[in-house]
Amino acid sequence: MGKTTPLQSSDLVNKSIKKLADEDYFQIEMEHASLEKLLNDLTDSCCNLHNQFGCQGCGEGKLAACRGRFPSFFHDLIEIVGNHFYHEETIMLNRPHVTEGYEYFRAHRAAHTNIMRSLSSLIGECSTLDKLGKTAESYRHFYNKLSTLLEEHNVAFDVPFIESTRNNTSPGNHHH
Numbered sequence: 001m002g003k004t005t006p007l008q009s010s011d012l013v014n015k016s017i018k019k020l021a022d023e024d025y026f027q028i029e030m031e032h033a034s035l036e037k038l039l040n041d042l043t044d045s046c047c048n049l050h051n052q053f054g055c056q057g058c059g060e061g062k063l064a065a066c067r068g069r070f071p072s073f074f075h076d077l078i079e080i081v082g083n084h085f086y087h088e089e090t091i092m093l094n095r096p097h098v099t100e101g102y103e104y105f106r107a108h109r110a111a112h113t114n115i116m117r118s119l120s121s122l123i124g125e126c127s128t129l130d131k132l133g134k135t136a137e138s139y140r141h142f143y144n145k146l147s148t149l150l151e152e153h154n155v156a157f158d159v160p161f162i163e164s165t166r167n168n169t170s171p172g173n174h175h176h
């Protein structure tokens with residue numbers, strides 16, 4: 001009495017997996033939205049993001065505000081992307097067939113590590129440009145490089161990954 005049959009309990013597990021999966025997708029979507037917002041904030045700050053002008057057309061106060069925002073952009077970027085990658089890797093490892101040694105997981109995690117390294121370099125490059133008085137150039141470099149890195153990763157890894165979890169197949173599972 002009060003005990004669940006194997007069938008009922010596996011139904012419960014399936015439901016909780018499905019529920020967890022939905023929360024995971026929601027979280028991933030929120031993280032993507034945060035990144036999208038960061039890119040939009042860059043666009044809103046710099047008046048010359050999509051041209052090749054310097055900061056001559058902007059007043060002193062505006063320039064100071066743009067320069068002052070860099071530290072929080074850099075901080076937010078590392079925090080959002082770091083959490084996002086950690087979260088993605090956790091979701092992957094929670095899938096039944098995925099282990100630390102699974103080839104696709106290793107490749108995907110290596111891609112995350114490389115992006116984190118590239119972002120550190122990018123932050124260094126942008127700080128240098130800003131210190132040289134090239135603030136608009138720094139904004140452009142930050143925006144363009146970040147967009148490219150995320151876009152490339154999305155196409156190469158995240159879209160196949162999300163598709164595969166939706167269809168319950170394995171990404172990068174090549175048939176030889």
Ligand SMILES: [Fe+2]
Nearest residue numbers: 088108157158
């Ligand atoms: Fe990813």
